[in-house]
Amino acid sequence: MNGELVMNLFKRINQQHGTTIVYVTHDKEFASQASRQIHLIDGQIASKGY
Numbered sequence: 001m002n003g004e005l006v007m008n009l010f011k012r013i014n015q016q017h018g019t020t021i022v023y024v025t026h027d028k029e030f031a032s033q034a035s036r037q038i039h040l041i042d043g044q045i046a047s048k049g050y
Helices: 002-017
Strands: 037-041 044-049
Touching: none
Parallel strands: none
Antiparallel strands: 037 044
8 A cells, every 4th residue: 555655655754854744634554653632623633642
C-alpha cells in the first residue's frame, strides 16, 4: 500500500535526520503511528496528545 510506504519513508527521514514531519490524515491507523497528535474540530485545536 502506498500509504505504508510513505509512512515508512517519514519514519526513516525522522530517525536518520532528526527532521520533524507534519502530516494530516483522517486515517486513525496512520495517526496512531505519530509520536504526537493534535486534533482539530472546525479548524480549532480540540486536544493535544503527546
